[in-house]
Amino acid sequence: xxxxxxxxxxxxxxxxxxxxxxxxxxxxxxxxxxxxxxxxxxxxxxxxxxxxxxxxxxxxxxxxxxxxxxxxxxxxxxxxxxxxxxxxxxxxxxxxxxx
Numbered sequence: 253x254x255x256x257x258x259x260x261x262x263x264x265x266x267x268x269x270x271x272x273x274x275x276x277x278x279x280x281x282x283x284x285x286x287x288x289x290x291x292x293x294x295x296x297x298x299x300x301x302x303x304x305x306x307x308x309x310x311x312x313x314x315x316x317x318x319x320x321x322x323x324x325x326x327x328x329x330x331x332x333x334x335x336x337x338x339x340x341x342x343x344x345x346x347x348x349x350x351x
Contacts, residue, residue: 264283264285264302265283265284265288265300266283266288267281267282267283267288268283268284269281269282283302286302286303287302287303287304289302298315298317300315301314301316301317302314308326308329308330309326309330310324310325310326311323312324318343318348320348324338
């Protein structure tokens with residue numbers, strides 16, 4: 253199922269603002285409401301992907317190239333982010349290359 257037209261997806265995932273996140277100390281590029289791309293090489297969000305992280309380690313992202321999306325919502329607050337091995341394991345199980 254495709255919710256957004258290719259033109260809308262391109263407009264939404266085009267970087268609009270960027271810089272270093274003052275809380276996390278990492279570079280981010282923002283599209284319309286979420287982070288776009290990831291040059292860290294981690295399998296969490298590929299260079300052409302988009303998503304966002306939230307409080308307590310919740311996260312969601314989409315990988316348009318591989319038609320793969322992922323969301324993790326926790327029922328309690330925890331410290332720390334998503335372990336990239338979790339997403340990497342899911343990608344491996346599905347036969348999808350990392351990022």
